[in-house]
Amino acid sequence: MAEQRRLRLFRGTREGGELKEYEVAAGEGMVVLDAVHAIQAEQAPDLAVRWNCKAGKCGSCSAEINGKPRLMCMTRMSDYAPDETITVTPMKAFPVIKDLVTDVSWNYEVNKRIPAFQPRKPDAPDGTWRMYQYEVERPQEFRKCIECFLCQDVCHVLRTHEKHDQFMGPAMLVRAAVYEMHPLDQADRRDHLRHEGGIGFCNITKCCTEVCPESITITDNAIIPLKERVVDANYDPLAALWRKLTG
Amino acid sequence: MPQASDLRSHDYDVVVIGAGGAGLRAAIEASAQNAKVALVCKSLLGKAHTVMAEGGAAAALGNVFPEDSWRVHFRDTMRGGKLHNNWRMAQIHAQEAPDRINELEAWGALFDRTPDGRINQRPFGGHTYSRLAHVGDRTGLEMIRVLQDKGVHSGIDVHMECTITRLFVAGGKIAGALAYFRENGRFVLFRTPAVILATGGIGKAWQITSNSWEYTGDGHALAYDAGAELIDMEFVQFHPTGMVWPPSVRGILVTEGVRGEGGVLKNSAGERFMFRYMPDMFKGDFAETEAEADAWVKGDRKKNRRPPELLTRDVVAKAITKEIAEGRGSPHGGVFLDIASKQSPDFIKKKLPSMYHQFKELAHVDITEDAMEIGPTTHYVMGGVKVDAETQESTVPGLYAAGEVGGGMHGANRLGGNSLSDLLVFGRRAGQNATSKRGAASAIPDAEVEQAMREALEPFERQGENPYAVQAALQAVMQRDAGIIRDKAGLENALSELAKLKVRARKVGITGSREYNPGWHTAIDLHSLIVVSEATARAALERTESRGGHTRSDYPESVDTQARELIVIKRDGDRMVVRREPQPPIPSDLMAIIKEGK
Numbered sequence: 001m002a003e004q005r006r007l008r009l010f011r012g013t014r015e016g017g018e019l020k021e022y023e024v025a026a027g028e029g030m031v032v033l034d035a036v037h038a039i040q041a042e043q044a045p046d047l048a049v050r051w052n053c054k055a056g057k058c059g060s061c062s063a064e065i066n067g068k069p070r071l072m073c074m075t076r077m078s079d080y081a082p083d084e085t086i087t088v089t090p091m092k093a094f095p096v097i098k099d100l101v102t103d104v105s106w107n108y109e110v111n112k113r114i115p116a117f118q119p120r121k122p123d124a125p126d127g128t129w130r131m132y133q134y135e136v137e138r139p140q141e142f143r144k145c146i147e148c149f150l151c152q153d154v155c156h157v158l159r160t161h162e163k164h165d166q167f168m169g170p171a172m173l174v175r176a177a178v179y180e181m182h183p184l185d186q187a188d189r190r191d192h193l194r195h196e197g198g199i200g201f202c203n204i205t206k207c208c209t210e211v212c213p214e215s216i217t218i219t220d221n222a223i224i225p226l227k228e229r230v231v232d233a234n235y236d237p238l239a240a241l242w243r244k245l246t247g
Numbered sequence: 248m249p250q251a252s253d254l255r256s257h258d259y260d261v262v263v264i265g266a267g268g269a270g271l272r273a274a275i276e277a278s279a280q281n282a283k284v285a286l287v288c289k290s291l292l293g294k295a296h297t298v299m300a301e302g303g304a305a306a307a308l309g310n311v312f313p314e315d316s317w318r319v320h321f322r323d324t325m326r327g328g329k330l331h332n333n334w335r336m337a338q339i340h341a342q343e344a345p346d347r348i349n350e351l352e353a354w355g356a357l358f359d360r361t362p363d364g365r366i367n368q369r370p371f372g373g374h375t376y377s378r379l380a381h382v383g384d385r386t387g388l389e390m391i392r393v394l395q396d397k398g399v400h401s402g403i404d405v406h407m408e409c410t411i412t413r414l415f416v417a418g419g420k421i422a423g424a425l426a427y428f429r430e431n432g433r434f435v436l437f438r439t440p441a442v443i444l445a446t447g448g449i450g451k452a453w454q455i456t457s458n459s460w461e462y463t464g465d466g467h468a469l470a471y472d473a474g475a476e477l478i479d480m481e482f483v484q485f486h487p488t489g490m491v492w493p494p495s496v497r498g499i500l501v502t503e504g505v506r507g508e509g510g511v512l513k514n515s516a517g518e519r520f521m522f523r524y525m526p527d528m529f530k531g532d533f534a535e536t537e538a539e540a541d542a543w544v545k546g547d548r549k550k551n552r553r554p555p556e557l558l559t560r561d562v563v564a565k566a567i568t569k570e571i572a573e574g575r576g577s578p579h580g581g582v583f584l585d586i587a588s589k590q591s592p593d594f595i596k597k598k599l600p601s602m603y604h605q606f607k608e609l610a611h612v613d614i615t616e617d618a619m620e621i622g623p624t625t626h627y628v629m630g631g632v633k634v635d636a637e638t639q640e641s642t643v644p645g646l647y648a649a650g651e652v653g654g655g656m657h658g659a660n661r662l663g664g665n666s667l668s669d670l671l672v673f674g675r676r677a678g679q680n681a682t683s684k685r686g687a688a689s690a691i692p693d694a695e696v697e698q699a700m701r702e703a704l705e706p707f708e709r710q711g712e713n714p715y716a717v718q719a720a721l722q723a724v725m726q727r728d729a730g731i732i733r734d735k736a737g738l739e740n741a742l743s744e745l746a747k748l749k750v751r752a753r754k755v756g757i758t759g760s761r762e763y764n765p766g767w768h769t770a771i772d773l774h775s776l777i778v779v780s781e782a783t784a785r786a787a788l789e790r791t792e793s794r795g796g797h798t799r800s801d802y803p804e805s806v807d808t809q810a811r812e813l814i815v816i817k818r819d820g821d822r823m824v825v826r827r828e829p830q831p832p833i834p835s836d837l838m839a840i841i842k843e844g845k
Binding site (some may be wrong): 108131178 | 267290291292293294295296299350352353354355357359360363365366382383385388389392396398400405407430459460461492493494495496499597602604605606608609610639669713714715716717757759760762763764765766767769
């Protein structure tokens, strides 16, 4: 049943590298990560690749497969024609460490600076809260994020314009949205989102939503409502002043 | 030649190894006591095994069944563990789990809700009442994200993609640890009077496993090397439901939540075979007819008893193994798990979204229409570092263990849902107690550090065998000889094969640089894999009975006199020694709780 498949993998470091071709026997149901592992085990033991769960739950094995940001563990070899060479390269929006592994530490730094969750006082004397399913479902959508950073990779503000120092990117906006839309949260992140987070850089091209392996509606459900909040915070006082002046 | 003086080094009050639920919870607690804390993890933060936990965290909150209490949870845990558990740990766990879950909510967790706005709880194998706080079927992801965010705002230093290779003991207590960074292969020395192991399990020692590359038993081996005792290593949990087809996904977990939400197990004849596998201990607690089980699933839970599919994991895994062995398996060597005929597509997609996605993407099976093919997969080790129930300190002063790497809590078999709560309860306790060691750590002799670095680098010096080949050979041995059903001949064979593999492991060679070189990492991990494999095989050979996750075809019965006996493993020079040790008897008041309802 096994057929020979050709893969081209990026081999190299920060200093540069090249695409190297490998052949691997592909069995039924094989995913790209399996092929990469087979190459690692038999032909190139020092081939660098991240992975953990192999079931689309941890977001470790992000890469670009034929130029498209994807999880290697959820991309089946049979999605490509048998004679097609499958090219796997590291995410472009982050610096390469080695081969398919990139330095994603920037995301962790950005996350650290998002103002922390601040719950309201407990609702019940035993220190617990009451929340209803319809209330939690909205932020629960954002908690599905597995931190694969594929949305960061595809976002042109980061990928093409390299505004990492001015824009937190869709993944971190989703992260902020969890707390902003959390029924118990009382912190105000609007100033952070506007200035340090650079939410204005997003011009709603929705590329992030398209690549999300968890099908989070990043743009419509997270970013646009956050943009609205930021706008309200910044322009409401002016409107208030205007009303005052005009009576 | 590596020099200790060339090392980067750090001083901490507490070093936590592993950043899953237990490690994060421990680090948060130690930091809350104003300790200077390092959290060291083999992968990126947030990728640990906890993230894959699906079903939920067990805690007697009583939100769905007000009659639930710590007593019932304790009883279920002890009976599920076949009375082998460290009773004090099981008691602490049952008593403290509700507070730990509520605490997560205070830190931002968004559990699914009951109609009156409280944390909802789902039924699970071996639990008398619906007890698992959950978020669909991605509870672990929720937990780890909440702990991660709490952790990064707690002033903890996180060292990511950093693997510990050696613990140092000086003057009879922990003095530090040596690690290398995956990114550049450089070494780092942590000087500390307290180390908390939170490294998880050993599942990568088997071929068919739900565990990732990280689960090579590092914490077990580090503790063993440092002179600590391991217990219960014969008790390995084979989860009844792993994917079996296609081959590339074999072993990937299918949550017990499928059965909790009404999924049934069927053999090739279409029979719901679990009715035939009721152990005496649980007779009377489970439905005896399909009609009764179906009524329970439909929500009438006061008058009807649970379906037998919700028996404990050891029982279900063995039943499935038997059905397959007797020729009633599915086309690809499993059995069928069917929820499509029991629940509506909308319900399934809502309650089990990641299972729906996983089968659709990886197996091209729509679980709202067709049955899944499943079979047992290596999932969890009940055994681990022997710890004090109150403090989590091991037999080496200053060395603590929490979560899967700790032994005793789950006895011979862990109940589903008891792991996530275990991580929180004992992670917190370990973090709290480890700070008591605060103060200057004992000096580590340079020669020991240099020796450890040299050993780690040795594979670069050799033109030897590929480390992946040795790892694969080890997995094949453990799968064949120390799997779900064992016997004397197989285990003895495993030990002699492991002795040969130990020699091969010392001769592996690698190519390439020290920068992010997985071949090198695999070569280093082989030591841990061999230690835990040998410990499992030796303990399994010593226990001449069948109990929970340890089944001997040559000793098929449980022997009451062995129920409270521990198999203890310890290093003596280069030799692994095994001895039996009686556990303290279960106090009469707790024994009365266990016997209630029987």
